[in-house]
Every structure is written in structure tokens, then in C-alpha cells.
Amino acid sequence: MSRLRLAGADGLQPMPGGLLDGLELALQARALSLHYAERRVLDQISLSVPRRRITALIGPSGCGKSSLLRCFNRLNDEIADCRMDGEVQVLGVDAYAADVSVPDLRRRVGMVFQKPNPFPQSVGENVAFGLRLAGLRSRLELDDRVETALRAAGLWDEVRDRLDDSALRLSAGQQQRLVIARALAVEPEVLLMDEPASMLDPISTLRLEELMVALRERYSVLLVTHNMQQAARVADYTAYMQDGRVLEFDTTDRIFTNPRLRGTEDYITGKL
Amino acid sequence: MLRTGTRHAPRRRGDSGLWLAAGAVALSLAALIALLFVLLQQSARPFLPAAVAELRWQGAAGPQQALAAIVREDADELIARASEWQRRGGAYLRIARADLLERTFPPDALALRLADGRELYLRGDAHALAALPSAAGLALPGMPAELPLRRGELVEILAPNQLGPGGRLRVATQRAWAFVSGSPGGDSGSAGLLPALVGTVVLVLLMSVLVMPLGVLVALWLHEYAGRGALAQLLRAAVANLAGVPSVIYGLFGLVLFVHGLGAGLDALFHADALPSPTWGTGGLLWSALTLALLTLPVVVIAVEEGLARVPAGLRQGALALGATRAEMLWRVVLPVARPALLTALILAVARAAGEVAPLMLVGAVKYAPALPLDGEFPYLHLSKQFMHLGHSVYDLALTGADAQRDLGEAHAAALLLLIVVVALNAAAIVVRNRLRERSRELSA
Numbered sequence: 096m097s098r099l100r101l102a103g104a105d106g107l108q109p110m111p112g113g114l115l116d117g118l119e120l121a122l123q124a125r126a127l128s129l130h131y132a133e134r135r136v137l138d139q140i141s142l143s144v145p146r147r148r149i150t151a152l153i154g155p156s157g158c159g160k161s162s163l164l165r166c167f168n169r170l171n172d173e174i175a176d177c178r179m180d181g182e183v184q185v186l187g188v189d190a191y192a193a194d195v196s197v198p199d200l201r202r203r204v205g206m207v208f209q210k211p212n213p214f215p216q217s218v219g220e221n222v223a224f225g226l227r228l229a230g231l232r233s234r235l236e237l238d239d240r241v242e243t244a245l246r247a248a249g250l251w252d253e254v255r256d257r258l259d260d261s262a263l264r265l266s267a268g269q270q271q272r273l274v275i276a277r278a279l280a281v282e283p284e285v286l287l288m289d290e291p292a293s294m295l296d297p298i299s300t301l302r303l304e305e306l307m308v309a310l311r312e313r314y315s316v317l318l319v320t321h322n323m324q325q326a327a328r329v330a331d332y333t334a335y336m337q338d339g340r341v342l343e344f345d346t347t348d349r350i351f352t353n354p355r356l357r358g359t360e361d362y363i364t365g366k367l
Numbered sequence: 368m369l370r371t372g373t374r375h376a377p378r379r380r381g382d383s384g385l386w387l388a389a390g391a392v393a394l395s396l397a398a399l400i401a402l403l404f405v406l407l408q409q410s411a412r413p414f415l416p417a418a419v420a421e422l423r424w425q426g427a428a429g430p431q432q433a434l435a436a437i438v439r440e441d442a443d444e445l446i447a448r449a450s451e452w453q454r455r456g457g458a459y460l461r462i463a464r465a466d467l468l469e470r471t472f473p474p475d476a477l478a479l480r481l482a483d484g485r486e487l488y489l490r491g492d493a494h495a496l497a498a499l500p501s502a503a504g505l506a507l508p509g510m511p512a513e514l515p516l517r518r519g520e521l522v523e524i525l526a527p528n529q530l531g532p533g534g535r536l537r538v539a540t541q542r543a544w545a546f547v548s549g550s551p552g553g554d555s556g557s558a559g560l561l562p563a564l565v566g567t568v569v570l571v572l573l574m575s576v577l578v579m580p581l582g583v584l585v586a587l588w589l590h591e592y593a594g595r596g597a598l599a600q601l602l603r604a605a606v607a608n609l610a611g612v613p614s615v616i617y618g619l620f621g622l623v624l625f626v627h628g629l630g631a632g633l634d635a636l637f638h639a640d641a642l643p644s645p646t647w648g649t650g651g652l653l654w655s656a657l658t659l660a661l662l663t664l665p666v667v668v669i670a671v672e673e674g675l676a677r678v679p680a681g682l683r684q685g686a687l688a689l690g691a692t693r694a695e696m697l698w699r700v701v702l703p704v705a706r707p708a709l710l711t712a713l714i715l716a717v718a719r720a721a722g723e724v725a726p727l728m729l730v731g732a733v734k735y736a737p738a739l740p741l742d743g744e745f746p747y748l749h750l751s752k753q754f755m756h757l758g759h760s761v762y763d764l765a766l767t768g769a770d771a772q773r774d775l776g777e778a779h780a781a782a783l784l785l786l787i788v789v790v791a792l793n794a795a796a797i798v799v800r801n802r803l804r805e806r807s808r809e810l811s812a
Contacts, residue, residue: 168688175594202690212681214700224699225689274685281689 114332114345118145120187121285121315122167122204127181129162129171129339136162138339140181144285144332149307149316151326151347154336155362160319163336164287167317168204169197186284202229205278209290211270213262213277218254221262221273225281240280248276249306268299272306279310286310288318292325304329323363327351335359406783413776414539414546416527419476419488422447423469424462434476434488434509435460436527438772448772451485452514459772472528477507480523481516484770493526546777547784550737551755560781565739566652566732566754567788571721573656574663578716581660582667583702583709589668590675591697610665618726621658626650626730630751646751650731652740653750658730659723663716670715674708675701710800714793721789724758732756734763757785 122144129137136159144150152160165171166183169190183190190200202225213221222241223231231237241258245251250272254265262273271291278286288307292300300322307316307329320326326333326347333350335343335358343350343359354360417436422445424431435447438459445467449458477496479487489507496505501519510516525538549559585606593599631648647653678701686696702709724732733753740754741747764778 170684170688173684173687198690198692201688206684206688208681208684208688210681212679212685214682214685215704224686228689228691228695228699277685277689 115143115145118148120144121146121185122317123182123184124163124166125182125184127163127166127179127183129159129166129180130178131174132176136339137166140339140341142334142341142344144315144317146284146315147311147313148331149311149318149329151330151333152317152319152336153321153323153326153333153362156321158336159339160336161289164206164289164317164319167285167287168201168206170201170206172197198228202281203283204285204287205281205283206287207271207275207278207289207291209293211267211274211294213265213270213273215261215263217259218262218265218273219258222276222280224277229281244276244280245273247279247310248272249302249309250276266299268295268302271295271299271303275303275306279314283314285315285317288316290319290321293321300325323351335362337362406779406786409776410543410780410783411539411776413773413780414542416478416525416530416535416538417448418472419478419527420447421469421471421473421476422460422462422467425466425468430468433460434490436478436486436488446772448486450487450489452487452511474526474528476526476528478523478525478527479521480525481520482522493524496521497524543780546780551735560757560760560784562737562739563755563757563760563781564784564788565741566736567721567757567785568792569740569748570652570656570659570727570754570756571717571788571792573652574659574720575713575717577656578660578663578667579709579713582664582712582716583671585664586668586671586675587697590672591693591701606665606668610669614662614723615725615729617658617662618729621654621661621726621730622650625654625657630654650729650733650753651751652731652748652754655727655731655754658726659720662723662726663720666715666719667712670712671705671709674705674711677708678704707800707804710796710803714796714800717792717796718789721792722758722785724756724762727756727759732759734759734767757781757788761785 120143122142124140124142127137127140127142128135140159140163142163152163154160162171166179167185167190171177171179179191185200185204189195214224216224219238219241222244223237226237226240231240242251242255245254250269253269254260254273257264262270265273271294275286275291292303295303304325307318310316311331318326318330330347333345333347334341335350335354335356337358343354343356345355350359351363354363360366417438419434419436422433422435433447433449435449437445438448439446443464445462445464447460447462449460451458473490475490475492477489477491477493479489479496481487489509491507496507496518499505499518501517503518505516505518505521523542527535530538545559547560547564550561551559589599589603589606593602626649629647630651633647682700682704683696686700687693691699731753733755736753736755738749738752740749740752742749760781761778764774764781
């Protein structure tokens with residue numbers, strides 16, 4: 096499966112020297128191509144995501160950001176007719192090796208979706224879902240881990256008395272933080288966030304961004320966003336994608352103040 | 368072009384469509400109400416006590432006289448029911464209006480009902496008669512001497528001409544209740560629907576228990592695992608077409624496969640010496656339930672598949688992203704969310720199965736099996752036994768009864784009861800489904 100090619104060999108821009116020097120890598124894609132049936136959505140992508148940093152993926156709609164995200168937790172496996180070439184490493188291990196357990200991989204690489212997707216169960220059961228899957232049975236420990244996760248997601252104070260209520264009664268912003276808590280409960284190392292704030296109002300978005308910055312202490316975050324201000328506010332590094340390729344990758348500061356490519360600049364400034 | 372001026376409210380297009388649709392709804396409602404009305408009216412007939420008249424009319428051989436219950440009368444003729452001294456079906460009199468000489472309603476006219484369903488019309492004192500010890504012989508004017516009767520043989524003593532509307536209704540209610548809660552006496556002619564009622568309910572419940580797991584598993588395989596391969600497409604087409612197969616064909620299939628194949632095989636293998644109890648090689652409750660389960664399987668599969676398709680993709684991905692295997696995702700998220708759809712499937716299956724008669728006549732429903740399929744005797748649920756069914760009772764009473772006037776009314780009563788059973792079963796499932804829906808309603812928002 097892993098056909099290794101050197102980055103840059105196919106006309107890709109090489110990584111700017113020294114950008115991620117000294118940083119551990121959480122995720123790494125090399126020469127990653129993805130086809131849905133005959134349609135190519137990712138084209139020879141190489142990207143490195145550092146640990147305990149927030150990396151933003153920006154780019155026009157349909158450029159393959161979400162598809163790339165789903166390569167890292169193998170959610171594309173569920174799509175019939177989906178073919179992947181190249182190499183994906185998660186925390187230094189080949190994620191597509193034959194001996195990799197996909198459920199275990201997904202427990203280490205949590206994901207938050209664009210639309211809040213709490214299960215139609217109680218608030219507490221939602222957060223405990225992944226823990227139960229992992230085989231945790233002790234009521235005490237479950238309660239403890241649920242509380243920890245809800246605190247980490249900044250939701251505990253709002254729902255501590257409503258743990259047995261239906262999760263569907265929460266507001267959209269609360270639901271999105273609930274599914275983040277649900278993802279955090281299984282203690283992943285990486286968090287993939289696919290436009291997590293696109294359905295939220297400005298106040299909820301602000302809270303979510305504060306949460307992301309707080310999560311940076313312990314988690315490596317790969318964030319897909321259409322909101323330039325959001326990328327500029329929270330991300331340490333930013334990658335610009337277009338037509339299934341990563342065209343530019345740099346610190347967020349440099350991407351937003353001094354992009355190397357004309358395309359990046361046009362997109363950021365809204366000319367594209 | 369810039370349009371100015373007053374804005375019109377959007378014109379109500381398709382008014383003719385509205386009228387057509389409303390007309391169709393009104394027609395359907397009218398048909399339903401007419402059906403209920405006919406059922407109610409016809410089924411009340413055998414239970415409402417008829418007035419008993421002293422009739423004198425011009426017969427072929429001179430004037431005749433009889434005490435009889437008026438069954439029906441119109442402008443041309445009068446149909447009355449005379450005392451049935453011997454059991455041979457109703458002793459009906461048909462008298463043209465022109466021949467009728469005299470008709471009086473004596474207040475002391477009695478309508479006596481015997482345990483075997485016969486009715487006698489005599490004159491006497493109802494209270495005195497009721498107070499007699501059961502061994503006492505009856506001595507009333509007009510009784511043939513060669514047919515002695517004892518008080519104990521009477522199950523009902525009425526003076527119908529003395530009853531007001533309230534009294535008639537009370538008697539009708541009592542008789543209807545006795546009919547519904549009683550057991551048939553076989554050759555003795557007394558009627559009762561209890562075994563058929565219990566048989567119908569037990570059969571439908573058993574069918575539900577059999578068809579739901581199977582149907583859900585088939586739907587899960589088709590929708591979640593099979594993909595779009597040739598085999599899956601073939602199976603889907605087969606399921607869709609099976610839904611349209613006439614039910615009697617399922618009955619024939621059940622007879623060959625279950626009764627003659629599986630049942631006879633079981634008998635030969637395991638307890639050839641213990642026959643005839645239990646006998647699996649004849650029609651029975653289990654084989655009927657299995658046949659109905661096959662009959663309703665396509666309905667369940669199609670409804671469940673639709674329900675699975677409506678489960679939001681976000682929930683599936685959310686579960687997978689948390690490390691759920693495919694089976695865990697289906698079991699813990701998809702199926703719970705699809706529960707209202709499962710109940711819809713059950714409702715459709717029950718509605719289809721509860722009214723079926725044709726296949727049951729081949730695999731286990733019989734005219735007369737007074738023992739209930741469910742009782743206090745081990746093994747409590749008698750799966751191998753033949754049973755009675757309300758649908759079969761309707762057919763039987765309507766076509767094969769000895770007393771057409773009364774049995775047709777009783778057939779309507781059985782039909783009404785069957786309708787009530789189906790509606791009650793459906794209503795129960797709908798209540799449960801709506802409760803579940805309230806919980807998952809916000810999902811679709």
C-alpha cells in the first residue's frame with residue numbers, strides 16, 4: 096500500500112527548511128492520493144502535523160480538506176469505491192499497515208464533525224459511549240471519566256445537573272462541545288476537527304475557539320475551517336489546499352501576513 | 368422588467384386537485400363508516416331479543432296459529448321464528464302480509480333458550496319458571512308431551528314483550544358477552560368466540576416474535592453489508608416481489624414445507640411411539656405462525672430497510688470515529704435510532720397477518736378446537752395443536768351454519784371482534800412507536 100515517493104519529486108513544493116525541526120510529528124502523509132471511484136480528490140499530498148499544536152487546513156470548498164482529514168482515522172474505509180495510495184503515519188506508525196486495528200486507531204485519533212452528532216441518548220451516556228466500547232464497565236470509573244471529559248470540554252458546569260437528560264435537548268453549541276467531550280473521553284492523542292464551528296453562533300464559536308486553544312496543551316489538533324479569522328486566531332500552523340494538493344504550509348503568521356503563493360493570498364483575502 | 372403595483376397573494380393553484388383529494392378522503396371515510404355501521408347493525412341482530420307474537424294466518428290448509436319471534440318484516444311479508452322442538456336449524460315461518468289474519472303481542476309470552484342453542488316460545492310466568500329447581504319438569508301450555516324438558520336445560524328465560532329499550536339492551540349486552548367469552552359447544556350448537564379470539568391473538572404475537580428478528584437481520588444484511596452487488600440486487604427484487612404473492616400460495620408452501628416436511632419429519636425422528644401427542648405432522652399453531660411470518664417477512668424487510676436508510680450518516684460516522692466496529696455501530700446506534708421504523712414494520716406485519724384466513728386453513732386453523740392454545744397445563748403454549756381463528760370463524764359462520772338468520776349475524780359479530788383485535792394490536796404498537804418517536808424527533812431537525 097505504501098508507495099513512498101520523495102516530496103517534491105512530482106513538482107510539489109518542498110517543506111520550507113527547518114519549519115518543524117525539533118517537533119514531534121502527530122500525523123504525517125506522504126505522497127497521499129485518494130480516488131472516489133474514478134474521481135481523484137487528493138493528489139500526491141505530503142503534510143506533517145506537529146504534536147501538541149493546532150494545524151489549520153484552509154482552502155476552497157471541494158479541495159479535499161475533509162477527505163484528507165478522514166484519511167488519518169481511516170473513515171474513508173467505510174466508503175465503497177474509495178481507493179488510497181501513499182503513506183499515512185499516525186504517531187510514527189503506518190496507519191494502513193495490515194496489523195493495525197482500525198477501532199484502536201480511531202480511539203487514538205478522535206474526530207469532531209461539522210454538524211453536531213450527539214447520539215439520541217442521555218448526556219452522560221453520550222460521553223461514556225467510547226469508554227463502554229473500549230470495555231470500561233465500572234460505574235464509578237465511568238462517572239469519573241465522564242466528568243473529566245466534560246470539564247475538559249468546558250461543558251461540565253452547564254450539564255452537571257442534566258447528565259440524565261437527552262443530549263438532543265442541549266443547544267447546538269453545547270452539543271458540539273458534548274461531542275468534543277465524547278471524543279476526549281477515550282483520551283485520544285490527536286483530534287481531527289472538520290469545520291466544528293460552522294453551525295454555531297458567534298458566542299458558541301468563541302467558546303469553542305477558547306476550548307481549542309486550551310486543548311492544545313495536551314492534544315494535537317488538525318482543524319478544517321472556512322473561517323480565516325478562526326484559523327488566524329487559533330492555529331499555530333496553516334496549510335493551504337487547492338484542487339486536492341497542499342500548495343503552501345507554514346506558520347499561521349507567515350501564511351496570513353506574507354504568503355509565498357499568489358493563490359494563497361487571493362484565497363485569504365477573499366479574491367478567489 | 369420592473370414590476371410595480373400591488374402584490375397579489377400567491378394564487379391558490381390546483382384548487383381542482385384539492386377538491387378531488389378531499390372528495391376521495393370523504394369517500395373513503397364514508398366507506399369506512401358504512402362498513403362499521405353494517406357490522407354493528409348486523410352483529411346486534413342475533414343478540415337483541417325479538418318480540419314474540421301470537422300469529423294467526425291463512426295457510427294452504429286453512430287458518431293456522433303459532434307463537435313465534437318476529438325476525439324481520441317488510442311491506443310484503445313477515446319472517447318469524449317458531450319454537451324449535453327438534454334440532455334441525457331454525458324453524459322459520461314466512462307469511463305474506465295478505466295472509467296474516469291477526470297478530471298480538473301477549474305480555475306473558477316467553478322466549479326460552481336451551482343449552483344447545485335452540486329457542487322455544489311459550490306462554491307462562493317467567494319469575495315462577497326461573498324459581499323452579501333445576502330437576503323440575505316443565506309444564507307449560509303448548510308443550511308437546513313427547514318432548515319433556517327440565518328447568519336445568521334452560522339457559523335463558525325471557526319475557527321479551529315486557530322488556531323496555533333499556534332491558535333489551537341489557538339482554539343484548541349479556542348475550543354478546545356470553546358469545547365473546549364463551550366456548551363453542553361443537554355439535555351441541557351453542558356458540559362462543561373465546562378460543563378463536565385467543566387463537567388469533569396468540570397467533571399474531573407468535574408471528575411477530577418469529578418475523579421481527581428475522582426481518583431485521585435480513586434488512587440489516589441488505590442495507591449494511593450487501594452493498595450493490597448482483598446477489599444483493601437479486602435478493603432485493605425477490606423480497607419486493609414476494610410482498611405481492613397471494614397469501615394462499617404461502618399457505619400451500621407452509622403445508623408442504625412445515626406440515627408435511629418439517630412436522631412429519633419431527634414426528635418420525637423423535638417420537639414415533641408417543642403419537643398423537645404431540646403431533647407435528649398436522650396443521651398447528653407453530654406452523655401457522657411460521658407461515659404468517661414468511662408471508663409478512665417482505666413487508667418487514669422493506670419497512671426496516673427504509674428505516675435504516677433514514678438514520679443520519681453523522682450518527683454512523685460518529686460511532687465509527689469513536690472506535691466502534693461496524694456491528695457495534697449498528698447495535699448501539701443505528702438500531703436504537705431506527706426503533707420507530709421497526710415498530711412501523713411490526714404494525715404493517717400485524718395488519719397484514721391478523722386478517723389472513725386462506726393460508727391458515729391449510730396449516731392449522733380449524734372449525735372446532737375448543738381447547739385454548741394457551742392454558743395452565745404444561746407446556747402452557749400448545750404449539751403443535753390446531754386452533755381456532757376469528758377470520759376462520761367469520762367464514763365458517765357465514766357459509767356453513769345451520770341457522771342462516773342467526774349465524775350470519777354471529778359472523779358479523781365475529782368480524783367486528785376481529786376488527787377490534789386488529790385495531791387494538793395496531794393501536795398498542797402505534798402508542799409505543801409515538802413514544803419512541805418523541806425521543807428521536809429532534810434528530811431529523
